[in-house]
Amino acid sequence: MSLRLKFNLVLAGVLLVAAAVTGMYIHRFLQNSAIEEVKHNSQIMMHAALAIRDYTTELVKPHLDVTLLEKFLPQTVPAYAATETLQRMQKRFPGYEYKEAVLNPTNLRDRANDWQ
Numbered sequence: 416m417s418l419r420l421k422f423n424l425v426l427a428g429v430l431l432v433a434a435a436v437t438g439m440y441i442h443r444f445l446q447n448s449a450i451e452e453v454k455h456n457s458q459i460m461m462h463a464a465l466a467i468r469d470y471t472t473e474l475v476k477p478h479l480d481v482t483l484l485e486k487f488l489p490q491t492v493p494a495y496a497a498t499e500t501l502q503r504m505q506k507r508f509p510g511y512e513y514k515e516a517v518l519n520p521t522n523l524r525d526r527a528n529d530w531q
Contacts, residue, residue, distance in 0.1 A: 464513050467500050468493035
């Protein structure tokens with residue numbers, strides 16, 4: 416085996432190791448980046464739900480309190496308003512889900528899963 420062949424084999428080995436390490440680094444970086452993006456988007460949706468709840472509590476419900484004496488309107492319940500609004504958003508952003516998870520719900524869609 417000539418010196419030139421040995422040198423080329425060592426150089427090819429170093430290149431393969433460098434390519435493998437670089438590939439693993441890029442994979443880990445992209446995976447962490449994707450996880451952070453999903454977390455960021457879910458936080459935005461959660462803050463939107465809280466904003467909808469606050470809006471309903473502060474600005475909608477007081478105007479309908481007189482009507483509530485005669486008839487129950489589910490739209491005045493902050494959790495209902497947030498859930499309904501974010502269900503409409505789910506059509507445009509599949510994969511994100513919001514629900515008010517409770518142990519003993521009046522609406523079965525709000526029942527908590529085992530992991531919740």
